[in-house]
Amino acid sequence: MDLTQALDAAQLIGIDWGSSSLRAFLIGADGQALAQRSTGQGASTLSGGVAFAAVLEQVAGDWMHARPALPVLACGMVGSQYGWLDVPYAACPADASAVAAGLRRVAGASGPAIVPGLLHDGGALPPDLMRGEETQIFGALALRPELIAAACIVLPGTHSKWARVDAGRVAGFATHMTGELFAVLRQLSVLGRLMEASGGGAEDAFAQGLDMARDHGHLGLGHQIFAARSLGVTGRMAQDELADYLSGLLIGHELGAGLAWRAEAGLQDAPLALAGSSDLCGRYALALRRYAGVDALVLDNTAPAGLLYLARAAGLAAPASLLTENAS
Amino acid sequence: MDLTQALDAAQLIGIDWGSSSLRAFLIGADGQALAQRSTGQGASTLSGGVAFAAVLEQVAGDWMHARPALPVLACGMVGSQYGWLDVPYAACPADASAVAAGLRRVAGASGPAIVPGLLHDGGALPPDLMRGEETQIFGALALRPELIAAACIVLPGTHSKWARVDAGRVAGFATHMTGELFAVLRQLSVLGRLMEASGGGAEDAFAQGLDMARDHGHLGLGHQIFAARSLGVTGRMAQDELADYLSGLLIGHELGAGLAWRAEAGLQDAPLALAGSSDLCGRYALALRRYAGVDALVLDNTAPAGLLYLARAAGLAAPASLLTENAS
Numbered sequence: 190m191d192l193t194q195a196l197d198a199a200q201l202i203g204i205d206w207g208s209s210s211l212r213a214f215l216i217g218a219d220g221q222a223l224a225q226r227s228t229g230q231g232a233s234t235l236s237g238g239v240a241f242a243a244v245l246e247q248v249a250g251d252w253m254h255a256r257p258a259l260p261v262l263a264c265g266m267v268g269s270q271y272g273w274l275d276v277p278y279a280a281c282p283a284d285a286s287a288v289a290a291g292l293r294r295v296a297g298a299s300g301p302a303i304v305p306g307l308l309h310d311g312g313a314l315p316p317d318l319m320r321g322e323e324t325q326i327f328g329a330l331a332l333r334p335e336l337i338a339a340a341c342i343v344l345p346g347t348h349s350k351w352a353r354v355d356a357g358r359v360a361g362f363a364t365h366m367t368g369e370l371f372a373v374l375r376q377l378s379v380l381g382r383l384m385e386a387s388g389g390g391a392e393d394a395f396a397q398g399l400d401m402a403r404d405h406g407h408l409g410l411g412h413q414i415f416a417a418r419s420l421g422v423t424g425r426m427a428q429d430e431l432a433d434y435l436s437g438l439l440i441g442h443e444l445g446a447g448l449a450w451r452a453e454a455g456l457q458d459a460p461l462a463l464a465g466s467s468d469l470c471g472r473y474a475l476a477l478r479r480y481a482g483v484d485a486l487v488l489d490n491t492a493p494a495g496l497l498y499l500a501r502a503a504g505l506a507a508p509a510s511l512l513t514e515n516a517s
Numbered sequence: 518m519d520l521t522q523a524l525d526a527a528q529l530i531g532i533d534w535g536s537s538s539l540r541a542f543l544i545g546a547d548g549q550a551l552a553q554r555s556t557g558q559g560a561s562t563l564s565g566g567v568a569f570a571a572v573l574e575q576v577a578g579d580w581m582h583a584r585p586a587l588p589v590l591a592c593g594m595v596g597s598q599y600g601w602l603d604v605p606y607a608a609c610p611a612d613a614s615a616v617a618a619g620l621r622r623v624a625g626a627s628g629p630a631i632v633p634g635l636l637h638d639g640g641a642l643p644p645d646l647m648r649g650e651e652t653q654i655f656g657a658l659a660l661r662p663e664l665i666a667a668a669c670i671v672l673p674g675t676h677s678k679w680a681r682v683d684a685g686r687v688a689g690f691a692t693h694m695t696g697e698l699f700a701v702l703r704q705l706s707v708l709g710r711l712m713e714a715s716g717g718g719a720e721d722a723f724a725q726g727l728d729m730a731r732d733h734g735h736l737g738l739g740h741q742i743f744a745a746r747s748l749g750v751t752g753r754m755a756q757d758e759l760a761d762y763l764s765g766l767l768i769g770h771e772l773g774a775g776l777a778w779r780a781e782a783g784l785q786d787a788p789l790a791l792a793g794s795s796d797l798c799g800r801y802a803l804a805l806r807r808y809a810g811v812d813a814l815v816l817d818n819t820a821p822a823g824l825l826y827l828a829r830a831a832g833l834a835a836p837a838s839l840l841t842e843n844a845s
Contacts (some may be wrong), residue, residue: 270750308751314733315744316751348707348743363736364743366706373701378694379536379676405642408691409774410738411767415676415692416643422598423636423644439739446737 195223196255200506203496204245204301206267207321208233212492213249218509220331220494224252232266232273238295241273245301253299260505261301262496265321268293268303278308278318282358285327289503304499309361317364321492322350325464326359328495329488336486339459341451343485345469347372351447353454363450365443371436374414383421384432394430395472396479398437402445403480410442440473444480462486523551524583528834531824532573532629534595535649536561540820541577546837548659548822552580560594560601566623569601573629581627588833590824592632593649596621606636606646610686613655617830632827637689645692649820650678653792654687656823657816664814667787669779671813673768673797675700679775681782691778693771699764702742711749712760722758723800724807726765730773731808738770768801772808790814 190198199215203222206212209231214222230244245261246253253261268276279291291305306320322344330337340354347368353360375381401413417435420426426434451457461477463470463485470487477483500506518526527543531550534540537559542550558572573589574581581589596604607619619633634648650672658665668682675696681688703709729741745763748754754762779785789805791798791813798815805811828834 314736315729316747316753317743318747318750363740364747365737365739366743367739369706370739373705377701377705378697401643407774407777408642409693409770411693411695411698411771412691412774415645415694419644419646419692422646425644442737443739446735446740449735 190223192224196252198223199252199256199259201497201500202249202252202256202259202261202301203493203500204249204261204263204267205265205321205324205492205496206263206272207231207265211244211248213252214493214496215252216493216497218497220328220497222490222493225493232269232271235273236271238273241267241295242297242299246299260500261299262292262304262500262503262505263301264304264324264492264496264499268305269320272303274303276303276305279305279323281307281309281362282355282360283307283323284356284358285330285498285502287358288323288327289499292499292503292505302500302503302505304496307359307362309363317362319350319362319364322352322362323359324495324499325491326352326354326495327498328491328493329462329464330354330357331494331498332488332491333462333486336460336462339456341454341456341459341461343447343461343463343473344465345463345473346465349443349447351450353451353456361454363447365447367439367443371439374417374435375432380414380417380431380435383418383428384435391427391430391433394426394433395437395476398434398439399441399444399476399480400437402438402441406442406445410438413438413442436472437476440476441480444476448481448483460486462488464488464491466490518551520552524580526551527580527584527587529825529828530577530580530584530587530589530629531821531828532577532589532591532595533593533649533652533820533824534591534600535559535593539572539576541580542821542824543580544821544825546825548656548825550818550821553821560597560599563601564599566601569595569623570625570627574627588828589627589629590620590632590828590831590833591629592652592820592824592827596631596634597648600631602631604631604633607633607651609635609637609690610683610688611635611651612684612686613658613826613830615686616651616655617827617832620827620831620833630828630831630833632824635687635690637691645690647678647690647692650680650690651687652823652827653819654680654682654823655826656819656821657790657792658682658685659822659826660816660819661790661814664788664790667784669782669784669787669789671775671789671791671801672793673791673801674793677771677775679778681779681784689782691775693775695767695771699767702745702763703760708742708745708759708763711746711756712763719755719758719761722754722762723765723804726762726767727769727772727804727808728765730766730769734770734773738766741766741770764800765804768804769808772804776809776811788814790816792816792819794818
């Protein structure tokens with residue numbers, strides 16, 4: 190499909206605008222991306238409305254000019270207090286209507302609407318937060334209706350999210366800082382000094398880290414990660430395997446806590462779905478199988494489907510039922 | 518006591534030479550420091566024997582020239598492969614004689630002897646390592662003979678060590694990267710952005726973090742630390758309290774794992790001693806009492822006593838018995 194065809198078929202211009210990057214999509218009636226572009230100009234790199242507007246114009250200006258009536262919907266850290274517009278969090282439990290009701294539009298003719306993040310009030314426990322992942326969760330529900338009744342949806346990443354879906358609502362969720370721990374430990378700590386290569390190739394070392402987390406996790410994460418140094422110093426593991434071993438330990442600890450949380454929520458027999466980048470989803474699917482024999486449903490990037498789903502719930506895009514009638 | 522008196526009474530020049538700093542001591546017959554000096558020229562900041570020798574001369578040259586026959590003994594990362602001389606680790610279980618047998622002397626007239634680190638071979642588990650803390654442990658045994666039969670000795674720090682003492686030997690130990698996790702999370706992660714002040718003043722927030730780790734630690738460290746962000750973003754905790762909350766969480770997770778490890782080793786009725794900087798020992802003593810009702814024996818810096826104990830075990834310094842006879 191060339192750009193003209195994509196523009197003709199598009200129902201929505203969707204923007205997944207996180208801290209460190211932006212992805213823009215022309216989204217078709219089935220929630221799939223007909224065209225996409227990306228830049229490294231994430232919300233944390235920008236300050237002030239003029240800067241955000243300029244990046245949006247640069248990335249998707251031609252789309253917006255070609256189809257001026259097409260709605261534009263953005264999600265992610267673009268809606269934070271350090272983003273383009275501070276959009277208040279919607280509270281869990283929240284279904285698509287509740288999230289859609291929290292959309293805020295940036296002032297000005299070409300200002301996009303922005304999806305609110307979600308806040309899970311933990312009661313006696315600290316609150317938890319997400320911005321952008323709520324859209325991926327609703328995308329998963331749009332693409333896989335069997336998840337609507339009850340599911341555990343895991344979004345691996347810098348700040349992984351484990352979300353509990355109950356009757357179409359995001360009932361609650363928990364963040365795990367797995368990706369960020371990996372990054373800061375590699376970059377700054379004594380562990381990083383011995384590590385070579387970027388990780389991802391040493392499957393045995395990854396599996397060893399996972400097994401250590403599963404079988405001896407009671408020894409503590411803060412203890413176990415030191416092995417990524419001691420194994421290197423003593424020459425018992427090759428230096429180009431240490432990063433994968435550390436990754437296995439960190440993901441293993443996330444799975445241990447996440448699966449216990451899922452069981453506590455009574456979701457052990459409900460489907461577990463993974464959404465996000467295919468590399469990371471693949472790594473987590475492998476890990477879930479090895480760690481606990483759990484077969485995860487691996488979804489592609491569900492942000493475009495989620496943006497369309499929320500745009501429809503907000504009345505910005507034509508409802509699916511209408512489209513189906515038109516097509517028949 | 519002025520320097521001349523200290524030099525007259527000294528039995529040993531001891532150097533605690535870690536990665537990031539050096540402390541030099543004139544050590545008396547009772548293992549106490551009669552004089553001390555410190556610099557930031559840790560082993561990780563230096564490369565090559567000439568550089569190490571120059572720093573030693575600069576810090577303790579006048580002591581060595583005034584008492585050329587006084588033995589000089591160093592411990593810590595100065596004995597690592599990136600230090601002055603790569604001194605092979607001694608293996609656990611190790612008593613003072615075994616460690617003393619592993620001392621290596623730097624070539625040259627003014628070259629100090631260096632204490633070996635300890636390696637605990639974990640069998641099916643990864644090995645664990647220490648350099649410098651073994652000396653503090655033997656210092657604790659020298660100062661407090663009631664610890665010799667059986668004790669758990671905790672050395673809080675960048676890489677905290679929990680050591681098991683059995684019949685005068687270091688039977689095994691476990692490292693916890695608590696201090697380093699705190700530092701890298703504050704410096705580099707998204708958590709640090711909200712944090713103000715250096716931490717240490719907000720006792721309530723520290724206690725809250727401890728309690729969260731104790732009562733809800735099964736939710737996972739990687740999850741719980743995100744609260745140091747979510748509590749800040751939602752305004753539920755003041756920004757100048759977040760660092761102490763994070764510190765409480767991290768120390769709480771260390772205590773949870775460390776106390777379980779201690780119980781597994783059958784040491785729950787043996788004394789638990791804390792050695793190291795008095796600030797950090799005080800913080801851990803408070804934490805142990807709150808977390809588990811454990812009263813710790815708080816020792817001062819035990820490195821000088823440990824250096825003397827090991828120097829005597831190696832025949833470098835006059836044995837205590839001889840001194841006692843001389844004094845009588």
